Amino acid sequence: MDAKLLVDHVRLTPILIADPPLLNVQGVHQPYTPRLVVEVVTRGGVTGLGETYGDGAYLDLAGPLAERLPGYEVTDVNGLFALAETLDGGAGGGAADEAGVDAAGLRGVRTAEKLRLSVVSAFETAFLDALGRTLGLPVHALLGGKVRDSVEYSAYLFHRWATHPSSGPVDDWGAALDPAGIVAQARRFERLHGFRSFKLKGGVFAPEREVAAIRALAEEFPGSPLRLDPNGAWSVATSLSVAHELQDVLEYLEDPASGTAAMAEVAAGTRVPLATNMCVTTFEEVPEAFAKGAVGIVLCDHHYWGGLGRTRELAALCRTYGVGLSMHSNTHLGISLAAMTQVAATLPGLRHACDTHYPWQTEDVVTARPVFQEGRLAVSDAPGLGVALDREALAALHRRWLDDDGTLRNRDDAAAMRVADPGWTQGSW
Amino acid sequence: MDAKLLVDHVRLTPILIADPPLLNVQGVHQPYTPRLVVEVVTRGGVTGLGETYGDGAYLDLAGPLAERLPGYEVTDVNGLFALAETLDGGAGGGAADEAGVDAAGLRGVRTAEKLRLSVVSAFETAFLDALGRTLGLPVHALLGGKVRDSVEYSAYLFHRWATHPSSGPVDDWGAALDPAGIVAQARRFERLHGFRSFKLKGGVFAPEREVAAIRALAEEFPGSPLRLDPNGAWSVATSLSVAHELQDVLEYLEDPASGTAAMAEVAAGTRVPLATNMCVTTFEEVPEAFAKGAVGIVLCDHHYWGGLGRTRELAALCRTYGVGLSMHSNTHLGISLAAMTQVAATLPGLRHACDTHYPWQTEDVVTARPVFQEGRLAVSDAPGLGVALDREALAALHRRWLDDDGTLRNRDDAAAMRVADPGWTQGSW
Numbered sequence: 001m002d003a004k005l006l007v008d009h010v011r012l013t014p015i016l017i018a019d020p021p022l023l024n025v026q027g028v029h030q031p032y033t034p035r036l037v038v039e040v041v042t043r044g045g046v047t048g049l050g051e052t053y054g055d056g057a058y059l060d061l062a063g064p065l066a067e068r069l070p071g072y073e074v075t076d077v078n079g080l081f082a083l084a085e086t087l088d089g090g091a092g093g094g095a096a097d098e099a100g101v102d103a104a105g106l107r108g109v110r111t112a113e114k115l116r117l118s119v120v121s122a123f124e125t126a127f128l129d130a131l132g133r134t135l136g137l138p139v140h141a142l143l144g145g146k147v148r149d150s151v152e153y154s155a156y157l158f159h160r161w162a163t164h165p166s167s168g169p170v171d172d173w174g175a176a177l178d179p180a181g182i183v184a185q186a187r188r189f190e191r192l193h194g195f196r197s198f199k200l201k202g203g204v205f206a207p208e209r210e211v212a213a214i215r216a217l218a219e220e221f222p223g224s225p226l227r228l229d230p231n232g233a234w235s236v237a238t239s240l241s242v243a244h245e246l247q248d249v250l251e252y253l254e255d256p257a258s259g260t261a262a263m264a265e266v267a268a269g270t271r272v273p274l275a276t277n278m279c280v281t282t283f284e285e286v287p288e289a290f291a292k293g294a295v296g297i298v299l300c301d302h303h304y305w306g307g308l309g310r311t312r313e314l315a316a317l318c319r320t321y322g323v324g325l326s327m328h329s330n331t332h333l334g335i336s337l338a339a340m341t342q343v344a345a346t347l348p349g350l351r352h353a354c355d356t357h358y359p360w361q362t363e364d365v366v367t368a369r370p371v372f373q374e375g376r377l378a379v380s381d382a383p384g385l386g387v388a389l390d391r392e393a394l395a396a397l398h399r400r401w402l403d404d405d406g407t408l409r410n411r412d413d414a415a416a417m418r419v420a421d422p423g424w425t426q427g428s429w
Numbered sequence: 430m431d432a433k434l435l436v437d438h439v440r441l442t443p444i445l446i447a448d449p450p451l452l453n454v455q456g457v458h459q460p461y462t463p464r465l466v467v468e469v470v471t472r473g474g475v476t477g478l479g480e481t482y483g484d485g486a487y488l489d490l491a492g493p494l495a496e497r498l499p500g501y502e503v504t505d506v507n508g509l510f511a512l513a514e515t516l517d518g519g520a521g522g523g524a525a526d527e528a529g530v531d532a533a534g535l536r537g538v539r540t541a542e543k544l545r546l547s548v549v550s551a552f553e554t555a556f557l558d559a560l561g562r563t564l565g566l567p568v569h570a571l572l573g574g575k576v577r578d579s580v581e582y583s584a585y586l587f588h589r590w591a592t593h594p595s596s597g598p599v600d601d602w603g604a605a606l607d608p609a610g611i612v613a614q615a616r617r618f619e620r621l622h623g624f625r626s627f628k629l630k631g632g633v634f635a636p637e638r639e640v641a642a643i644r645a646l647a648e649e650f651p652g653s654p655l656r657l658d659p660n661g662a663w664s665v666a667t668s669l670s671v672a673h674e675l676q677d678v679l680e681y682l683e684d685p686a687s688g689t690a691a692m693a694e695v696a697a698g699t700r701v702p703l704a705t706n707m708c709v710t711t712f713e714e715v716p717e718a719f720a721k722g723a724v725g726i727v728l729c730d731h732h733y734w735g736g737l738g739r740t741r742e743l744a745a746l747c748r749t750y751g752v753g754l755s756m757h758s759n760t761h762l763g764i765s766l767a768a769m770t771q772v773a774a775t776l777p778g779l780r781h782a783c784d785t786h787y788p789w790q791t792e793d794v795v796t797a798r799p800v801f802q803e804g805r806l807a808v809s810d811a812p813g814l815g816v817a818l819d820r821e822a823l824a825a826l827h828r829r830w831l832d833d834d835g836t837l838r839n840r841d842d843a844a845a846m847r848v849a850d851p852g853w854t855q856g857s858w
Contacts, residue, residue, distance in 0.1 A: 002565060075566065076574035078775060135564050136431060137504065142571075144738060145505035283749045291720065309573060313745035320712045320746060346507060 004044025005073045005134060010066035010123075011039040014054045015397035016408055017363050018169035019331055022158040025203030025233040025426060027417030031168025032408045033331050034401065036062060037365055037394060040126035042074060048130025049385060050122030051335035051365075052303050054401075055410045061087060061119045074127040074134070077309055084120045114282050117306035124307030125339045125385070132384035139342040139385055143308055146345035150376040154227070154353040155195035156329065156360070157185050157217075159204045165420035171362065178209070179216035186217055189359065193372035196224055197251070197353040203230030207242050207429050218249040225251035225353065232258030232278050236265045238429045243270035251352065252297055252326075255279065264292035275299055277328035283314075290321045297352065299328035303336070308343040315347045327354035334358070334366035337377070338385040341370075345379040365394045433473025434502045434563060439495035439552075440468040443483045444826035445837055446792045447598035448760055451587035454632030454662040454855060456846030460597025461837045462760050463830065465491060466794055466823060469555035471503060477559025478814060479551030480764035480794075481732050483830075484839045490516060490548040503556040503563070506738055513549045543711050546735035553736030554768045554814070561813035568771040568814055572737055575774035579805040583656070583782040584624035585758065585789070586614050586646075588633045594849035600791065607638070608645035615646055618788065622801035625653055626680070626782040632659030636671050636858050647678040654680035654782065661687030661707050665694045667858045672699035680781065681726055681755075684708065693721035704728055706757035712743075719750045726781065728757035732765070737772040744776045756783035763787070763795035766806070767814040770799075774808040794823045 016032035034054030041047050052058060064087050072079050128139045140146040159182070162175040176185045182200060189195050198217055202210040207230070214228050226246075232255045234242065239256035243266065246253070252273040257266050260279045267274045273296035280289045281304045289295050298318055302311045318325045327344060337358050344354055353375065366387040370377055380386030401409065417424045445461035463483030470476050481487060493516050501508050557568045569575040588611070591604040605614045611629060618624050627646055631639040636659070643657050655675075661684045663671065668685035672695065675682070681702040686695050689708045696703045702725035709718045710733045718724050727747055731740045747754045756773060766787050773783055782804065795816040799806055809815030830838065846853045 073570070073574065075570035078574040078576045078777060082576065082777070141502070141504035145502065145507040147507045147511065283745075286749050287719075287751075290716075310745075313742060316712075316739075316742035317746060317749060320715050322716075348507060348511070 004042060004046075005075060005131065006043045007069045007072045007074060008041050008043045010069050011041065012059070012062050012066050013037040013039070013394055013398050014059055014401045014409075015365070015394065016400040016404055017331070017333065017361065017397055020169070020171055020173065020360050021161040021164045022201070022360065023160055023204045024158070024201050024413060025231045027413030027415070027424070027426075028161070028420070029331065029413060030408055030411060030416045031164045031166070032400065032404070033411050034409050035331075035333060036122060037335065037389075038062065038066070038122040038126045039389070040069070040074065040123065040130050042130050042134065044134055046130050046133045047389070048074060048126035048128070048133065049335045049387065049389060050124070050126035050129070050339070051333055052118055052122035053330070057115055058119050061116060062122070065119065065123060069123070074130045077124055077127060077307070080123055080127060081120060081306070084116050087116070111282065113284070114304060117282070117310070118303050121303050121305070121307040121310075124309065125302070125335075128308060129384040136383050138381050138383060139308065139339070140345045140379060143312060143343060143346040146379050147348050148345055148379065150378050151341045151344040152197065152353040152376045153195065153356045153372060154197040154199045154225075155186055155189035155193070155375070156355055156357055157182055157189070157198055157200045158360075159201070169362065179213040182213040183216045183220050186220065190221075193359060194374035194376075195372070196375045197226075198224060199227040199229060199254075199355060201231075202228045203233035203427065207234060207238055211242055211245050214246055214249065227251055227254055227275070229254035231255055233427060234429050236262050239266040240269045243272040247272050254299070260285070260289045260292060260294045263289070263294035267293050267296065273297055273324065275324075275326060277301060277304075286317060290323060295323065297324035297326050299326050299355065301328040301330075302339055302343055303330070308339060311343050312346065315349055319349050324351065325349050326352035329355040329357050331357045331361065333361060334364045334370060334387055335385065337370055338366070338380065338387045341377050341379055342385060363393070363397060365390055365397065433471060433475075434504060434560065435472045436498045436501045436503060437470050437472045439498050440470065441488070441491050441495050442466045442468070442823055442827050443488055443830045443838075444794070444823065445829040445833055446760070446762065446790065446826055449598070449600055449602065449789050450590040450593045451630070451789065452589055452633045453587070453630050453842060454660045456842030456844070456853065456855075457590070457849070458760065458842060459837055459840060459845045460593045460595070461829065461833070462840050463838050464760075464762060465551060466764065466818075467491065467495070467551040467555045468818070469498070469503065469552065469559050471559050471563065473563055475559050475562045476818070477503060477555035477557070477562065478764045478816065478818060479553070479555035479558070479768070480762055481547055481551035482759070486544055487548050490545060491551070494548065494552060498552070503559045506553055506556060506736070509552055509556060510549060510735070513545050516545070540711065542713070543733060546711070546739070547732050550732045550734070550736040550739075553738065554731070554764075557737060558813040565812050567810050567812060568737065568768070569774045569808060572741060572772060572775040575808050576777050577774055577808065579807050580770045580773040581626070581782040581805045582624065582785045582801060583626040583628045583654070584615055584618035584622070584804070585784055585786055586611055586618070586627055586629045587789075588630070598791065608642040611642040612645045612649045615649065619650075622788060623803040623805075624801070625804045626655075627653060628656040628658060628683070628784060630660075631657045632662035632856065636663060636667055640671055640674050643675055643678065656680055656683055656704070658683035660684055662856060663858050665691050668695040669698045672701040676701050683728070689714070689718045689721060689723045692718070692723035696722050696725065702726055702753065704753075704755060706730060715746060719752060724752065726753035726755050728755050728784070730757040730759075731768055731772055732759070737768060740772050741775065744778055748778050753780065754778050755781035758784040758786050760786045760790065762790060763793045763799055763816055764814065766799055767795070767809065767816045770806050770808055771814060792822070792826060794819055794826065
């Protein structure tokens with residue numbers, strides 16, 4: 001085996017990145033959100049990059065994994081998974097106990113396995129990046145080859161405040177708290193990035209107000225694919241009522257109700273396709289959800305599912321069962337965006353625009369900010385992921401993490417909301 | 430993109446290889462069986478190898494595919510599949526019409542899609558071989574890395590005649606037409622190759638006689654995993670009766686009855702795991718078979734399923750649905766054996782010895798005959814598949830194909846059987 005493909009060492013850099021006050025059912029985005037940057041350095045001197053969630057539970061797993069990785073080949077994804085499985089299988093349990101590991105419930109079921117996969121995914125991406133850079137091949141070529149030269153993304157619209165309730169980063173987007181505000185936001189996104197498909201994060205206000213926002217979008221952008229995602233905040237009855245009201249304009253309704261049983265009930269009562277990144281976020285959840293017809297479209301997320309290879313396996317599952325495929329996003333930076341774009345480029349069955357929070361991010365750790373054109377990102381043919389690390393930016397964001405007293409190191413949208421409204425509780429309709 | 434990875438040209442060489450008079454439910458193996466050797470030559474001057482069925486319908490598809498491949502990158506497996514899909518989608522249909530495309534019904538359902546995948550698989554394998562050779566990486570490293578250094582194979586036992594009824598290749602194995610003959614054959618296989626697991630091809634004689642053969646094997650090799658495969662020749666009642674009689678010694682029962690419904694009925698009535706390479710041989714067949722619990726173990730075959738990458742996707746499906754995985758074999762040479770071994774090495778969920786007809790083959794097109802030790806083949810870490818083409822041998826076997834008047838170019842076990850017994854009809858019990 002080629003010595004230059006062996007892992008020499010791994011650098012882990014937890015960071016805090018600026019995030020706007022975007023609203024969702026769980027509360028509001030913190031002023032800064034934790035991410036983890038993974039650098040896998042080979043004996044050949046090549047560095048592969050990966051990015052994932054940076055909450056404490058993820059860091060607790062990433063550390064031991066990084067320590068034991070030297071000597072592995074960056075081709076050895078199977079070995080990486082096997083190694084990761086040994087890490088939290090011990091008696092200790094610790095951060096990887098079942099349930100309660102994920103502060104942000106927006107990411108679906110909370111299990112030790114999913115937490116582990118969310119950590120491994122960043123290493124797998126870094127392996128692929130390092131391998132591609134070493135071989136002179138783009139990551140998509142390591143995944144079977146691109147089937148498209150650009151990947152379409154959707155404008156990710158949020159109800160939001162103009163500013164965070166306490167101190168925090170400031171932007172000029174202003175508040176968006178009603179249909180007119182959402183339409184203005186969509187128009188600006190369209191002007192800036194050319195997006196032709198729009199997703200509204202719902203579950204913030206009463207369904208009528210969010211239905212009105214979708215109606216306003218449909219009027220403003222006739223024929224554009226529209227999506228609404230209340231993160232499971234609605235009852236089956238509410239979900240069915242919204243689906244009925246919006247059936248002529250929705251591309252899909254995302255996680256209207258919570259859990260496979262409720263989703264199946266909704267799916268049975270509407271012809272609007274249901275998408276999910278909540279009731280199917282692990283391979284374990286697939287059989288029941290598919291059997292019950294609970295989802296028409298799975299929103300893949302390489303962070304959850306264990307990396308780019310596993311994302312392709314999920315796509316094969318969806319293809320086999322006649323289930324559609326789209327892509328989910330949480331707050332992320334340019335490394336993950338590059339990874340999303342590379343794997344999306346290789347999925348023939350991906351027939352919906354992908355989600356990305358990226359346009360909301362004002363900070364990044366890559367040297368060149370990716371540019372959306374007509375809502376699409378060009379698929380890089382450069383070796384690896386095609387992005388380079390901005391070490392100064394990385395150091396600055398890491399300093400912020402170091403300087404934080406711990407309150408922001410675990411994302412907690414409800415806590416952030418209670419800064420503004422101490423009595424706030426999560427809505428359900 | 431790297432010009433040296435572009436396909437320069439493709440060579441297709443149909444051959445006829447010697448095959449012993451092995452018996453199965455469909456008849457007897459012909460004296461010579463057709464195979465197709467695919468060579469994909471890159472602009473970098475590297476040749477990648479693949480092997481698949483060589484019957485006329487396969488050649489009819491392989492030709493146009495080979496012609497249109499120059500200019501494709503050998504990383505572009507997605508492009509290869511997309512190209513293949515354009516070939517028989519036209520009005521013509523021809524060789525790829527639904528049903529009746531596969532002379533040997535032992536290969537399960539006969540569809541145009543499966544025929545196409547069986548052809549594409551040889552090209553996909555050749556792509557991976559060429560890519561690995563170019564990059565200096567073994568194929569297993571391109572598939573996520575080996576999880577084992579050797580792959581276990583099973584002794585593939587057959588009732589057989591000493592010689593073909595008409596002319597043909599001769600060997601010194603003699604006839605095996607009763608339990609004692611099967612045990613002697615198993616003992617010789619064990620001596621030669623160290624096999625520790627035994628599969629008997631059934632469906633040849635009345636079930637009682639085949640049950641007796643398995644019993645005799647269990648006595649001779651206590652504790653060894655044993656399998657019986659009548660290729661769907663039995664009724665549900667017979668299947669259940671055999672399963673009951675052999676439940677203490679069978680590792681699994683393979684395709685006792687024909688079709689998903691019958692298999693599901695058998696599966697519901699026995700605790701002996703059922704394996705299949707007949708009722709689940711395409712992705713289309715998976716959902717119903719898994720939903721009905723028709724199979725406990727899928728026998729993957731990279732020829733059927735569309736290559737090594739698709740085999741890994743099948744493995745992901747099986748992992749997700751808690752279905753076991755083993756590997757099927759038809760008559761094949763060393764190129765396919767190398768491909769089987771490379772992909773098998775990368776499948777963590779493969780927990781049964783793989784099938785291979787290879788020990789029955791006295792001819793090959795590779796320069797070095799693989800050597801089984803303790804029933805296992807070492808996983809090559811050489812670039813690509815790790816095999817080299819013996820051009821003289823290839824030319825000789827191709828000459829045999831050219832010289833054939835057409836009677837052997839499509840495998841037909843029933844026709845071969847009727848040479849000896851003109852009134853023969855397929856048995857069912």
